[in-house]
Amino acid sequence: xxxxxxxxxxxxxxxxxxxxxxxxxxxxxxxxxxxxxxxxxxxxxxxxxxxxxxxxxxxxxxxxxxxxxxxxxxxxxxxxxxxxxxxxxxxxxxxxxxxxxxxxxxxxxxxxxxxxxxxxxxxxxxxxxxxxxxxxxxxxxxxxxxxxxxxxxxxxxxxxxxxxxxxxxxxxxxxxxxxxxx
Numbered sequence: 001x002x003x004x005x006x007x008x009x010x011x012x013x014x015x016x017x018x019x020x021x022x023x024x025x026x027x028x029x030x031x032x033x034x035x036x037x038x039x040x041x042x043x044x045x046x047x048x049x050x051x052x053x054x055x056x057x058x059x060x061x062x063x064x065x066x067x068x069x070x071x072x073x074x075x076x077x078x079x080x081x082x083x084x085x086x087x088x089x090x091x092x093x094x095x096x097x098x099x100x101x102x103x104x105x106x107x108x109x110x111x112x113x114x115x116x117x118x119x120x121x122x123x124x125x126x127x128x129x130x131x132x133x134x135x136x137x138x139x140x141x142x143x144x145x146x147x148x149x150x151x152x153x154x155x156x157x158x159x160x161x162x163x164x165x166x167x168x169x170x171x172x173x174x175x176x177x178x179x180x181x182x
Contacts, residue, residue: 026069038144046182049112050158056107057130057151059166063103064132065152070101074142076133112157129154143167 017064067075075097081090110129117125130151135141142150146167153162161174 018036027035031075046112046158049110050116053110053112053158053163054171055155056110057163057171058169059107059131060098060151061165061169063098063101063107065100066097068139068142072139073137075132076137077134087126087128094128094132110153110163113155116157126154129157175177 025111064075075094077090077093081093091108095103095108097103098107099105105127108128108130113126113129130153132151133142133149140147150166150167151165153164156162156174158173160176161178163171163173164177165171
């Protein structure tokens with residue numbers, strides 16, 4: 001009788017216990033799943049950020065249209081802001097001018113560039129990631145040419161050329177307009 005009791009205890013210990021090999025196998029499987037998840041996450045993140053970037057540009061288009069309907073002209077920055085060495089006052093002016101129309105500071109920033117620039121010192125970071133085209137103060141000048149951009153993204157951030165905003169509110173990438181040289 002004592003013998004069967006000992007034998008039952010041994011069987012129970014083997015069934016209930018976890019071996020080092022089982023733990024290592026579980027860790028390896030979780031590592032592989034984590035790696036696969038990370039690899040598939042990056043393209044999804046890039047696509048989501050590109051979509052948010054275009055949404056920001058559409059918000060700025062709406063703000064520019066609202067400003068022009070209200071003021072009957074394209075926003076005219078004070079003299080010298082276009083050529084200034086320090087872009088801070090230029091960026092401040094544009095953000096302040098379009099904020100009442102929905103062109104907030106967040107709308108001026110591409111999420112990809114904002115994420116990538118976190119490692120830079122704050123004084124080197126741009127607050128505006130889209131460059132507005134300068135137009136004169138005549139009411140219809142911004143609408144005169146359908147292919148004259150209103151805003152251009154400051155770089156090839158999404159891998160297909162800069163995003164470009166046109167007067168009709170459409171957004172295209174540079175590579176679709178001018179094919180890259182090969």
